Amino acid sequence: MAEAEKVLAALELPVTLDRALVGGAAYEATGHPLPAETLAKAKAADALLFGAVGDPRFDTAERHLRPEQAILGLRAELGLFANLRPAKLFAGLEDSSALRPEVASAIDLLIVRELNGDVYFGEKGTRATASGEREGYDVMSYSESEVRRIAHVAFKAAQGRQKRLCSVDKANVLETSQLWRDVVIEVAADYPDVALSHMYVDNAAMQLVRNPGQFDVIVTGNLFGDILSDQASMCVGSIGLLASASLGVGRMGLYEPIHGSAPDIAGKGTANPLAMILSLAMLLRHSGGDEASAARIEAAVAAVLAAGCRGADLGGDMTTTALGDAVVAALNN
Amino acid sequence: MAEAEKVLAALELPVTLDRALVGGAAYEATGHPLPAETLAKAKAADALLFGAVGDPRFDTAERHLRPEQAILGLRAELGLFANLRPAKLFAGLEDSSALRPEVASAIDLLIVRELNGDVYFGEKGTRATASGEREGYDVMSYSESEVRRIAHVAFKAAQGRQKRLCSVDKANVLETSQLWRDVVIEVAADYPDVALSHMYVDNAAMQLVRNPGQFDVIVTGNLFGDILSDQASMCVGSIGLLASASLGVGRMGLYEPIHGSAPDIAGKGTANPLAMILSLAMLLRHSGGDEASAARIEAAVAAVLAAGCRGADLGGDMTTTALGDAVVAALNN
Ligand SMILES: CC(C)[C@H](C(=O)O)[C@@H](O)C(=O)O
Ligand SMILES: CC(C)[C@H](C(=O)O)[C@@H](O)C(=O)O
Numbered sequence: 225m226a227e228a229e230k231v232l233a234a235l236e237l238p239v240t241l242d243r244a245l246v247g248g249a250a251y252e253a254t255g256h257p258l259p260a261e262t263l264a265k266a267k268a269a270d271a272l273l274f275g276a277v278g279d280p281r282f283d284t285a286e287r288h289l290r291p292e293q294a295i296l297g298l299r300a301e302l303g304l305f306a307n308l309r310p311a312k313l314f315a316g317l318e319d320s321s322a323l324r325p326e327v328a329s330a331i332d333l334l335i336v337r338e339l340n341g342d343v344y345f346g347e348k349g350t351r352a353t354a355s356g357e358r359e360g361y362d363v364m365s366y367s368e369s370e371v372r373r374i375a376h377v378a379f380k381a382a383q384g385r386q387k388r389l390c391s392v393d394k395a396n397v398l399e400t401s402q403l404w405r406d407v408v409i410e411v412a413a414d415y416p417d418v419a420l421s422h423m424y425v426d427n428a429a430m431q432l433v434r435n436p437g438q439f440d441v442i443v444t445g446n447l448f449g450d451i452l453s454d455q456a457s458m459c460v461g462s463i464g465l466l467a468s469a470s471l472g473v474g475r476m477g478l479y480e481p482i483h484g485s486a487p488d489i490a491g492k493g494t495a496n497p498l499a500m501i502l503s504l505a506m507l508l509r510h511s512g513g514d515e516a517s518a519a520r521i522e523a524a525v526a527a528v529l530a531a532g533c534r535g536a537d538l539g540g541d542m543t544t545t546a547l548g549d550a551v552v553a554a555l556n557n
Numbered sequence: 558m559a560e561a562e563k564v565l566a567a568l569e570l571p572v573t574l575d576r577a578l579v580g581g582a583a584y585e586a587t588g589h590p591l592p593a594e595t596l597a598k599a600k601a602a603d604a605l606l607f608g609a610v611g612d613p614r615f616d617t618a619e620r621h622l623r624p625e626q627a628i629l630g631l632r633a634e635l636g637l638f639a640n641l642r643p644a645k646l647f648a649g650l651e652d653s654s655a656l657r658p659e660v661a662s663a664i665d666l667l668i669v670r671e672l673n674g675d676v677y678f679g680e681k682g683t684r685a686t687a688s689g690e691r692e693g694y695d696v697m698s699y700s701e702s703e704v705r706r707i708a709h710v711a712f713k714a715a716q717g718r719q720k721r722l723c724s725v726d727k728a729n730v731l732e733t734s735q736l737w738r739d740v741v742i743e744v745a746a747d748y749p750d751v752a753l754s755h756m757y758v759d760n761a762a763m764q765l766v767r768n769p770g771q772f773d774v775i776v777t778g779n780l781f782g783d784i785l786s787d788q789a790s791m792c793v794g795s796i797g798l799l800a801s802a803s804l805g806v807g808r809m810g811l812y813e814p815i816h817g818s819a820p821d822i823a824g825k826g827t828a829n830p831l832a833m834i835l836s837l838a839m840l841l842r843h844s845g846g847d848e849a850s851a852a853r854i855e856a857a858v859a860a861v862l863a864a865g866c867r868g869a870d871l872g873g874d875m876t877t878t879a880l881g882d883a884v885v886a887a888l889n890n
Contacts, residue, residue, distance in 0.1 A: 278729065292729045322766050327655045343676070343697055348732040357701045360736030364676055365694035367686050394780070396611065396625045399681040403693030427817075429788035430796060433655050433766060447727075451784060455762035463763060484760070 225275045227497035227548025228504045231524075234552045235517055237508075242269065246298075247277035247291035247485075257294040266298055266478075271511035273504060274298070274480035279487055291485075299339050304470035304478050305370070306377040307337040308506075309453040311436075313460045316530045320461035320538050323433070330437025331459055334385065336378040337449025339470055341370045342400070344446045364400050366445065371407040377471075378443035379415040388440035390421045392428045392448055404445060425452070432456055457482055462537040464496025467503035469510050477511045479503040493543045494536040498525055501551055524554035558608045560830035560881025561837045564857075567885045568850055570841075575602065579631075580610035580624035580818075590627040599631055599811075604844035606837060607631070607813035612820055624818075632672050637803040637811050638703070639710040640670040641839075642786040644769075646793045649863045653794035653871050656766070663770025664792055667718065669711040670782025672803055674703045675733070677779045697733045699778065704740035710804075711776035712748040721773035723754045725761045725781055737778065758785070765789055790815055795870040797829025800836035802843050810844045812836040826876045827869040831858055834884055857887035 232239065244250075244262040251257045257277070266272055277291040287293070298304070312332045313321065321328035346363030353359045375391075382389040391408045393401035405422060412420045423431065425448045431438060432452060436459050444452060457463040463483040470478040481499030489495060502525055509518035528550045534540020535547055542550070565572065577583075577595040584590045590610070599605055610624040620626070631637070645665045646654065654661035679696030686692045708724075715722040724741045726734035738755060745753045756764065758781045764771060765785060769792050777785060790796040796816045803811040814832030822828055835858055842851035861883045867873025868880055875883070 283728070287732075287735075290729065296730070322657060322660045322768070323655050324657055344730055346694075350732055350736060353700050358736060359698050359700040360731070360733040361679075361696060361698035362731045362733050363694060363696050365692050367692040368690045394783075395616070396623065397629070397677055398693070398695045399620075399683055400693040400695050402620075403683060403691060426783045426787035429762065429784045430791045433788060433791040435655070448784075450727075450759045451762045451781075454759035455766060455788065458763045458766040 225273070225500060227544060227551070228273060228500040230548050231501050231521060231551055231555070232504060234555055235520070237514070237517060239512075246275070247294045248279040248282055250294065251282060251285075251289060251291065255289075257289060257291050258297040263297070263301060266302065270476060271507045272298070272478040273500070273507055274478050275500075276481060276483060276485040278485045295480075296344065298478060299470060300345065302476065302478065303340065303472040305338060305340040306374055306471045307339040307449065308381070308469045308471065309335040309337060309449075309456075309466065309482055311335070311453075311456045311460050311466060314465065314526055314529045316532065317461040317538070321459055323436070323459050327436065328459055328461070330435075331456075333436065333439040333456065334381055334441045335449060335453045335456060336374065336381055336441060336443040337453060338366075338370065338374040338445050340446075341366050342446035364398070364447070366400050366404055368403070368407050371404050372411055375408045375411040375443060376414075378441055379411060379418050382418045382441040383415065386440040387417055388419045388421070390423055390428075390439055390442050392423050392425050392442055392444040392452065394425050394448075395422070396424060400445070408443070428452060429455060432459065453482055462496060464499050464535070464537045465502070466499050467506050469503075469506045471510065475511050475513070477507065479507040479511075489536075493545065495544050496535045496537045497544050497548050498529075498551070501525060501548070520555060521551070524551045524557075527554045527557065558606070558833060560877060560884070561606060561833045563881050564834050564854060564884055564888070565837060567888055568853070570847070570850060572845075579608070580627045581612040581615055583627065584615060584618075584622060584624065588622075590622060590624050591630040596630070596634060599635065603809060604840045605631070605811040606833070606840055607811050608833075609814060609816060609818040611818040628813075629677065631811060632803060633678065635809065635811065636673065636805040638671060638673040639707055639804045640672040640782065641714070641802045641804065642668040642670060642782075642789070642799065642815055644668070644786075644789045644793050644799060647798065647859055647862045649865065650794040650871070654792055656769070656792050660769065661792055661794070663768075664789075666769065666772040666789065667714055667774045668782060668786045668789060669707065669714055669774060669776045670786060671699075671703065671707040671778050672782075673779075674699050675779035697731070697780075699733050699737055701736070701740050704737050705744055708741045708744040708776060709747075711774055712744060712751050715751045715774040716748065719773040720750055721752045721754070723756055723761075723772055723775050725756050725758050725775055725777040725785065727758050727781075728755070729757060733778070741776070761785060762788060765792065786815055795829060797832050797868070797870045798835070799832050800839050802836075802839045804843065808844050808846070810840065812840040812844075822869075826878065828877050829868045829870045830877050830881050831862075831884070834858060834881070853888060854884070857884045857890075860887045860890065
């Protein structure tokens with residue numbers, strides 16, 4: 225986050241920056257991962273840049289007090305239902321992907337993940353079965369309007385790209401998916417210029433390895449989107465490179481890297497700051513309407529990677545700070 | 558299936574072979590994807606070799622009449638709760654995987670997928686929301702005993718391999734996963750020689766691309782196992798190479814390729830028969846206790862691939878029949 229703030233400062237934009245604690249840090253300081261003060265600041269803001277959550281030290285806390293509840297709470301409270309996760313190989317990283325260079329180079333896709341529904345937000349808990357044992361349960365569901373609004377976002381995104389939309393579900397087993405598929409087909413009538421296809425999630429996970437270049441826009445539910453977008457991230461070399469935007473109905477949005485908090489390397493100064501810096505670019509574009517600054521940041525990141533700058537995640541030895549400095553320097557070229 | 562029968566015949570084992578219709582073919586002939594006669598034959602058998610199901614022509618049929626219900630029904634009716642899906646790169650296929658050769662060569666893993674529970678078999682349907690719209694829903698759940706029995710299978714499998722077990726869940730969001738994780742940890746006490754780790758499913762999907770060689774045995778629920786095993790299959794070059802066993806408490810088992818019915822190539826004679834032939838090997842090993850015949854089939858398949866035999870899925874031009882013939886010929890070398 226410090227590196228993204230450095231980039232923001234270097235741009236000298238008329239932006240007022242405020243900070244608030246969230247997740248594990250907030251829990252330690254206030255006893256709650258999403259304190260009322262943080263939520264109030266978030267609601268008042270025009271855009272949020274979000275540091276990752278998750279810390280194994282809190283894995284045994286009651287569920288509503290765990291760090292993850294902070295990001296789930298913000299997504300729900302702010303109505304951020306559309307998560308945009310673009311994935312594209314940066315020039316110079318052809319040999320960093322676990323995929324063969326010709327497979328990885330073809331990647332240029334956008335995953336549109338629904339973020340306010342699915343098994344994430346349904347009724348859940350532990351109950352006793354008829355025979356008296358413990359059973360954990362979570363209700364998966366989607367309503368027509370939930371599917372419709374995310375489908376519109378995805379079709380519109382496809383219109384601005386290659387006009388191909390693949391909807392991923394598990395309609396051969398799940399009623400939630402069947403409704404999802406039915407509604408996506410209904411919405412398609414409004415977008416005759418977009419070619420719609422459907423794919424089962426198991427096949428999609430396979431195709432994302434076999435030939436990720438086949439996809440333009442993928443739209444899917446909260447759970448499948450969580451899995452597929454992390455998977456796609458590795459196809460481009462490192463999860464430390466991928467930014468995401470979580471949007472609602474207005475211009476307000478939350479922007480975050482798709483990586484987690486990586487507690488194993490916390491404090492070592494080796495985290496890749498580029499995903500956070502690219503999240504700032506998405507913030508300026510979507511919530512700020514400042515395409516020029518967004519493009520300037522993205523060009524700087526591309527230049528830094530093309531020049532061979534690499535952190536530990538890509539087999540190099542540049543620190544988090546050094547990578548941030550390199551981006552700031554590249555901003556002015 | 559015809560190629561696997563050919564291999565079975567060539568082995569001249571004292572096996573009585575019976576046939577029954579299932580899935581789309583059974584639906585067309587009898588009006589039901591799993592006719593009573595087929596179920597009765599299945600229950601009477603010592604082992605089942607299963608052809609893939611799924612046909613888009615029936616996607617609009619009522620759910621209980623769709624081909625997929627046949628395999629789900631057999632799994633449930635026969636209590637086949639443990640699905641073993643091994644994945645390993647065959648020599649000669651280093652350049653067939655979408656992964657870089659050094660990444661793909663390191664793959665030697667076993668996915669143990671639970672097969673009788675999860676969101677597959679919970680209550681499901683379409684209901685009206687408070688505001689009167691349609692909502693699809695599916696209840697995900699696992700009880701202690703369901704998790705315990707699959708955990709035992711996985712720990713035992715790990716004991717026979719490299720003694721490393723990774724349990725995959727989404728415990729940071731799902732109560733079903735939290736119970737899963739708690740019970741797996743309890744069961745671990747019986748297997749002090751196995752190193753247990755836990756991984757979130759999104760991270761697992763990423764790690765299976767980044768460095769699949771890190772895994773020995775993976776144990777996971779029905780839905781996550783469906784996704785991850787299809788994904789892993791592509792890492793070894795083609796989904797047409799991967800066999801699976803579905804086991805219950807006794808020696809009876811169902812054996813099937815992990816690929817689907819591939820309706821796009823049905824009747825063209827280009828399907829890869831090797832996954833089905835390798836499924837027959839698993840059948841002879843697990844249900845037949847005939848390790849020698851299983852090893853003989855596997856050696857023949859390996860020899861055929863090492864000799865450069867390739868069907869369309871691997872960029873070659875050998876037909877289904879020609880590949881089956883090649884395996885039969887290799888059996889005697
Ligand atoms: C931290 C976790 C709750 C979250 C999710 O599953 O949505 C994360 O994995 C993500 O993808 O943003
Ligand atoms: C056909 C379908 C119901 C099945 C499943 O999802 O289990 C298949 O994908 C599999 O993995 O065997």
